[in-house]
Amino acid sequence: MSVPTIQVLVGFEQTTGFATPFLLDSATYGLLDTSTLGGIQMVDVTEMVQSISITRGRNRNTEAFNAGTAQVTFHDPDRQLDPLNASSPYYPYVEPRQPIEIYANGCAIYTGTITDWNLDYHYAEAGNVLTAACSDAFTVLAQMVMNAWHPDEQLSGERIEAVLDLSDVEYQGGRNLDTGQSVLGGHPGGGHDWDVPEGTNVLQYLQRIEVSEAGFLFMDRVGDLRFVERFRLLNPTVMIEFTDDGTGIPYSSLTNQFGDELLYNYVHMQSPAGAAQDAFDAESIARYQSLDYSKLDLLNSTTTEVLNLADRFLAVHKDPFLRFTGVSVQLAALDAAQQETLLDADLTDVATVQKSFATGSPSSVTETLIVSGIAHEIRPGDHRVRFTFESIDTRAFFTLDSALLGILDTNLLAF
Numbered sequence: 545m546s547v548p549t550i551q552v553l554v555g556f557e558q559t560t561g562f563a564t565p566f567l568l569d570s571a572t573y574g575l576l577d578t579s580t581l582g583g584i585q586m587v588d589v590t591e592m593v594q595s596i597s598i599t600r601g602r603n604r605n606t607e608a609f610n611a612g613t614a615q616v617t618f619h620d621p622d623r624q625l626d627p628l629n630a631s632s633p634y635y636p637y638v639e640p641r642q643p644i645e646i647y648a649n650g651c652a653i654y655t656g657t658i659t660d661w662n663l664d665y666h667y668a669e670a671g672n673v674l675t676a677a678c679s680d681a682f683t684v685l686a687q688m689v690m691n692a693w694h695p696d697e698q699l700s701g702e703r704i705e706a707v708l709d710l711s712d713v714e715y716q717g718g719r720n721l722d723t724g725q726s727v728l729g730g731h732p733g734g735g736h737d738w739d740v741p742e743g744t745n746v747l748q749y750l751q752r753i754e755v756s757e758a759g760f761l762f763m764d765r766v767g768d769l770r771f772v773e774r775f776r777l778l779n780p781t782v783m784i785e786f787t788d789d790g791t792g793i794p795y796s797s798l799t800n801q802f803g804d805e806l807l808y809n810y811v812h813m814q815s816p817a818g819a820a821q822d823a824f825d826a827e828s829i830a831r832y833q834s835l836d837y838s839k840l841d842l843l844n845s846t847t848t849e850v851l852n853l854a855d856r857f858l859a860v861h862k863d864p865f866l867r868f869t870g871v872s873v874q875l876a877a878l879d880a881a882q883q884e885t886l887l888d889a890d891l892t893d894v895a896t897v898q899k900s901f902a903t904g905s906p907s908s909v910t911e912t913l914i915v916s917g918i919a920h921e922i923r924p925g926d927h928r929v930r931f932t933f934e935s936i937d938t939r940a941f942f943t944l945d946s947a948l949l950g951i952l953d954t955n956l957l958a959f
Contacts, residue, residue: 547876547927548648548883552593552616554658554676555584555643556634584643587634592618592625594673594923596646598654600680600765601891601917604806605934606837608751609762609891611682614646614654618674625674627661644678645767648927651887653920655767656680680763681717688713688746694734697845700724700757704750704771713746718768725773726757726853729816729845737816738843756815756843758853760892765918772892777914777936784885784895784915786871786931789908791898793882795871796928798899802866806935808837809862813854815842823854825862837861860935868897868911870932876925886929891915894936912936 593616600612623629627638638661646654660677691712695703701724708715729738740749754761760772785792809828814820820840837857844850875883889895898910917932 547922547925548887549650550590550593550596550922550927551588551647551650552590552596553586553645553647554589555586557637558583558585586643586645589618589625592620594619596920596922598646598920598922599917600654600919601762601915601932603917605916606806608754609682609760611686612654612656612680612763614644614656614676614678616644616646616676616678618676620672620674623672625661626663626672644676648887648920648922649883651884652766653887654678654680654765656763657683659683681767681769682747682763684717685715685747685750685769686745688715690740690742690744690746690749692742693740693744694732694736695728695730695738695740696732697730697738698728700726700728700753700759701771701773703728703730703753703843704761707746707750707753708769715769718766719770720764720768721771722759722773722776724757724759724771725775726849727845728753728756728843752841752843755839756853758856762891764890770891777892777894780894780912780936782896782912783893784889784931785898786873786895787898788900789898792896793873793885794877795873795897796877797872798868798897799870800866801869802864804832804835804864806861807832807864808835809858810834810836811854811858811861812836812838812840813842813850813857814840815844815847815850817845817850818847821847821851821854823851823858825858828862832864867935868899868913868933870917870930871897872928872930875927875929886931889915889918889931891918895931895933897933 595617597615602609618625620626624632624634625638626632629635632638640659642658644656644658645652656678658676659679662675662677664673690710693710695706698706701721704721707713708719731738750761758774762770764770786795788794809832810822810824812820812822842850842853844853873886875886893915894912895915896910896912898908900908913933914936915931916934919930921928
């Protein structure tokens with residue numbers, strides 16, 4: 545077994561020294577069907593790569609997802625990526641905001657743009673080292689603001705689509721959006737609490753929509769803006785099985801958490817639809833004292849739905865439990881099929897983690913979790929992946945046509 549084959553592509557503007565563009569009135573480059581139209585062309589720079597570090601996801605389920613970042617270190621003795629080198633075929637277009645794509649065994653594991661080129665000149669030119677600091681398109685959305693806007697009442701995914709299509713936003717990246725289940729308030733005539741004021745940050749507003757749905761908003765591994773509605777994780781299908789007994793994908797280390805970081809038993813939520821809605825658990829309060837959580841800037845169109853969101857949050861957070869928070873995996877120890885499973889994985893995929901014990905009871909524990917973070921550390925002959933997890937609502941919900949979950953009066957109804 546061996547580590548996956550890595551490929552790194554960087555996009556460069558075409559110049560007369562690289563991928564010669566079509567030039568009008570040029571006897572050499574103005575012939576139809578002979579030259580390349582101007583624009584970005586992706587270039588394989590893998591041979592220069594020394595190391596790669598990728599981090600995507602969030603720290604806990606009460607926070608928004610962060611921009612995915614990457615650090616790619618190049619050994620560049622010929623100064624091809626040196627922005628001061630006028631002899632480089634890419635000159636003068638080694639600059640920030642160039643696209644970058646990273647693949648492992650042909651599978652995209654990171655897509656973003658280069659935000660900084662950090663060049664370390666050594667005394668000997670043969671030692672030149674260059675590091676590209678990268679970020680995904682969350683950074684683009686975080687730098688956009690909206691004009692004043694009066695949205696219609698619509699489902700959460702439709703609201704995200706409407707924001708991205710606004711003339712003052714015109715988001716150019718790919719998107720993969722669920723329709724959503726929550727109805728968000730709005731009034732096209734304006735003059736209501738649903739109005740979006742001038743200067744509202746685009747990413748922050750999209751994240752308010754995410755919370756109002758109890759869904760997930762993130763940039764996926766191929767660079768698309770992904771919105772996952774809450775119904776996707778009701779009675780979910782397990783996609784990855786991590787084990788230490790040889791029945792699944794082996795891991796090299798397992799971390800866990802057992803504290804009060806995510807313990808909340810008195811929940812306050814509110815939208816412009818009306819008064820704040822409270823959900824609390826008297827037994828949990830009696831045992832641990834009151835631990836409050838507030839979210840008062842939701843966008844839901846009814847107080848009934850706001851209360852449902854509060855009840856759902858309470859059900860997941862009212863009791864502490866020992867949670868497996870992460871596993872580390874050395875890909876060189878896996879077969880091709882196991883490597884493919886992990887490289888194809890993305891945020892919000894569902895995994896099980898099994899831990900065996902030599903003494904005590906039970907002899908084995910398995911938890912069902914959602915992937916909330918993925919990190920890669922890649923060097924020659926070494927590719928480690930760390931998956932971090934957060935809790936998932938494992939209660940059984942009613943599912944039509946299911947022999948186990950479709951029996952009346954036996955399972956929970958979702959909203």
